[in-house]
Amino acid sequence: MGAYSETYRRSLADPEGFWLDAARAIDWAKPPTRALDASAEPFYRWFPDGELNTAYNALDRHADGGRGAQPALIWDSPVTGQKRRYTYSELRDEVAVFAGALTSLGVTRGDRVILYLPMIPEAVIAMLACARIGAVHSVVFGGFAPKELAARIEDAKPKLVIAASCGIEPTRVVEYKPIIDAALATTEHQPEHVVVLQREQAGAELSGTDLDWDDLVESALPVDPVPVKATDPLYILYTSGTTGKPKGVVRDAGGHAVALAWSMGAIYDVHAGDVWWTASDVGWVVGHSYIVYAPLLVGATTVLYEGKPVGTPDAGAFWRVISEHGVQALFTAPTALRAVKKIDPDAAELKKYDLTGFRALFLAGERLDPETYHWAGDKLGTPVIDHWWQTETGWPIAANPRGLEPMPVKPGSATKPVPGWDVHVLDQNGAELPAGQEGAITLKLPLPPGSLTTLWGADERYREAYLSRYPGHYLTGDSGYLDEDGYLFVMGRTDDVINVAGHRLSTGSMEAVLASHPAVAECAVIGVADQLKGQVPRGFVVLKAGADVAEEQLREELVALVRRDIGPVAAFREVSVVEALPKTRSGKILRKTMRGIADGRDEPVPSTIEDVAVLDALRAVLRG
Numbered sequence: 001m002g003a004y005s006e007t008y009r010r011s012l013a014d015p016e017g018f019w020l021d022a023a024r025a026i027d028w029a030k031p032p033t034r035a036l037d038a039s040a041e042p043f044y045r046w047f048p049d050g051e052l053n054t055a056y057n058a059l060d061r062h063a064d065g066g067r068g069a070q071p072a073l074i075w076d077s078p079v080t081g082q083k084r085r086y087t088y089s090e091l092r093d094e095v096a097v098f099a100g101a102l103t104s105l106g107v108t109r110g111d112r113v114i115l116y117l118p119m120i121p122e123a124v125i126a127m128l129a130c131a132r133i134g135a136v137h138s139v140v141f142g143g144f145a146p147k148e149l150a151a152r153i154e155d156a157k158p159k160l161v162i163a164a165s166c167g168i169e170p171t172r173v174v175e176y177k178p179i180i181d182a183a184l185a186t187t188e189h190q191p192e193h194v195v196v197l198q199r200e201q202a203g204a205e206l207s208g209t210d211l212d213w214d215d216l217v218e219s220a221l222p223v224d225p226v227p228v229k230a231t232d233p234l235y236i237l238y239t240s241g242t243t244g245k246p247k248g249v250v251r252d253a254g255g256h257a258v259a260l261a262w263s264m265g266a267i268y269d270v271h272a273g274d275v276w277w278t279a280s281d282v283g284w285v286v287g288h289s290y291i292v293y294a295p296l297l298v299g300a301t302t303v304l305y306e307g308k309p310v311g312t313p314d315a316g317a318f319w320r321v322i323s324e325h326g327v328q329a330l331f332t333a334p335t336a337l338r339a340v341k342k343i344d345p346d347a348a349e350l351k352k353y354d355l356t357g358f359r360a361l362f363l364a365g366e367r368l369d370p371e372t373y374h375w376a377g378d379k380l381g382t383p384v385i386d387h388w389w390q391t392e393t394g395w396p397i398a399a400n401p402r403g404l405e406p407m408p409v410k411p412g413s414a415t416k417p418v419p420g421w422d423v424h425v426l427d428q429n430g431a432e433l434p435a436g437q438e439g440a441i442t443l444k445l446p447l448p449p450g451s452l453t454t455l456w457g458a459d460e461r462y463r464e465a466y467l468s469r470y471p472g473h474y475l476t477g478d479s480g481y482l483d484e485d486g487y488l489f490v491m492g493r494t495d496d497v498i499n500v501a502g503h504r505l506s507t508g509s510m511e512a513v514l515a516s517h518p519a520v521a522e523c524a525v526i527g528v529a530d531q532l533k534g535q536v537p538r539g540f541v542v543l544k545a546g547a548d549v550a551e552e553q554l555r556e557e558l559v560a561l562v563r564r565d566i567g568p569v570a571a572f573r574e575v576s577v578v579e580a581l582p583k584t585r586s587g588k589i590l591r592k593t594m595r596g597i598a599d600g601r602d603e604p605v606p607s608t609i610e611d612v613a614v615l616d617a618l619r620a621v622l623r624g
């Protein structure tokens, strides 16, 4: 039996022994004597009697254990022309002082803190400072609009909001303070303070209880890490659900530290002293897990990049960063590579840089199309590793475990289930499907350490959304199949969640925005295939009788509304006015059928359709 098979078998047959062994990679204030607590199933807990501090494990133990002078964080910001390096000692000291600043504001263990920060070192510092004192951070991605920020503030009820004065996009400076003010003007919950880091590209006007980051830090004293229970929440990260209300994924401290440290070696083959780069955003789970926590937990150097794959300044940006900082492995989303390939199909820029130390490219966040896979492999000459996971799971469910046993790649497959994840493919009735047949991908409970423990303040929603469809299993919301070799192929979502440039978005939220327009009687939003972003949203609206608005003007208004209420990240640009929407006799809009036709598939007409003429009339619009 190979290393993978044996490890996988043991992880499911003896999770207690397997995860207690893995837990030895973490320094505990109180080492756990047990791994799994199933006493409140389906709300499983890991390492119930363990105590630790995640920031201590990410920083202090390396700073004090011989890696003090090693770079922990390299910030590379082509949008500002700045670069900065932090050794483990420097980063630990900055985090300890900012943790002291938080403490001086009365933030203590269990308090929530919303972070609305771009890709700057202070984002990492603020996350780790919260972890140091046991506060629960919730990072909100900068591309979201005030309404989305407000929904997260209302749900998490933070004591503080910590923000920068601005984020920087290649074509514009995005002022954050007006976005925060607009959000707070609508929320019942009001944080005690908004702490603002002033950036020179656009300062923010502070008023009332607002505080300046630098002033706060100037008078702060460093504080020691506070041991917390392994089962305490480390962070909340909101993700789109099928309804407008985002879901607050709760990550625990102990399971997260153990699983991430284990994944860094077993899956990515990255170890202490290596240089690792995740080109994503700290606002996404990939940023939480693989920009911040995992690389620091194992004592690697992590690169934080404030720029884009193209345009900052050119399509050679990724290769420049890899070469300049000695990056050994890169993790990014397929969209980023498609953007590079579009501008520089022959990878001429690549030839300008020395990438001899580069070992592997990891891709996730959306489907990796075979064309992009082959292009990246041909041009880089290194393994290109597709893998699959979700905000909820926190770390990979299926991957090619480079550190355990590299396996042959099958393009289109995320390779095999990772140890810890009991992956099944089920039919409508919950029966196991044979190899090659597509069905719902589920994960048999208990989920391994590091996966979500519940949704913030919404245990019942957690149970209903994930655990009710197939009792004893977690519903991933993705469909796919296992082949005869046990390789997993993930084919797409089974619900109304779409993936736009690696950003998970709810079509339901977009429909709610379109429906709020006074001229719109009903509407549907579907995700359609896009060569660059993987998927983009497309809206279809039916006008109210007598609505007097020019189509072009309505289109512009609807696009602007989605940008205002959800944010630019929705990339909502296409909307068509149609006579009617195709529905079943019970009134359900046939979105899946519409999606299939728009993507050029030979979609069968459902027998439950109310009026087939409506679908026939829509075909040309969908194909167009």
Ligand SMILES: CCC(=O)SCCNC(=O)CCNC(=O)[C@H](O)C(C)(C)COP(=O)(O)OP(=O)(O)OC[C@H]1O[C@@H](n2cnc3c(N)ncnc32)[C@H](O)[C@@H]1OP(=O)(O)O
Pocket: 141, 142, 143, 144, 167, 169, 170, 174, 279, 280, 281, 284, 285, 286, 308, 309, 332, 333, 335, 336, 339, 364, 365, 366, 388, 389, 390, 391, 500, 501, 502, 503, 504, 533, 567, 568, 569, 570, 571
């Ligand atoms: C495995 C678990 C997971 O799936 S976690 C999620 C993983 N996903 C990712 O890592 C995301 C990967 N995608 C990306 O990083 C970006 O899309 C890349 C590929 C870099 C392209 O970026 P960009 O050219 O900005 O396109 P986009 O589609 O992301 O942006 C659409 C509009 O939104 C804007 N935007 C983007 N980020 C921000 C931000 N932080 N603050 C403010 N605005 C932002 C962009 O400027 C763009 O705006 P516009 O429509 O052009 O005006």
